[in-house]
Amino acid sequence: MRYMMIVKASEESESGALPTEQELAEMTAYNEQLAKAGVMLDANGLLSSSEGARVTFAGKGETTVVDGPFTETKELIAGYWILEVASREEAIEWARRVPFGPGGQVEVRRVATEDDFGDALTPELREREQRLREAEEQRRDELAR
Incomplete structure (x- = not known):
């Protein structure tokens, strides 16, 4: 089964602040664990929403584009992993090991087949x-x- 682990954005990630060398080293070590276990299919961090845009669909062929940044940080994502694991429980166990400090949040969702x-x-x-x-x-x- 494939699961996506979604990293929730924070005020810090939305400010454009990049990870420290220590945080990058911890994340690299975690990613190496995923790779060694053979479960990581893809992973990436995302830049702040100020670099993005939102496309809203109003009707057939009608769209509206709004440039970032977006104010509702709780609705944004800052990165993701896609894992191939045997179960939801295994995906959750990997999520528990993400090297985030207090306030960090990872959402675990199964990828549709x-x-x-x-x-x-x-x-x-x-x-x-x-x-x-x-x-x-x-x-x-x-x-x-």
Whole structure:
């Protein structure tokens, strides 16, 4: 099962403050543990919302774009990990080991699979999704060379 561990933003992360050398060293050690255990598929930190934008959909083809920063810090994320683990409990155990101090928060959510969409994901749509995944994998392989 795939789980995403979502790092909640804080006033500090939204201020644009970057981690200290010590914090980066601790996070690198944690990421090395994930990699050594073979569970980490992806991980990244995000810059503050001042570097982002929000796109809101009003109707067919109608959108509104609002540039950051955004005021509701509790609704923002500052980073993530995607893990391949055997269970929700294992994902939670990894989340408990994140080297955050008081006030840090990580949300653990299961990543949806094709089966979660039931009959709405028709065989034709499944085939199209599979082709997209294969094309993306090929693109990543070519970039890695």
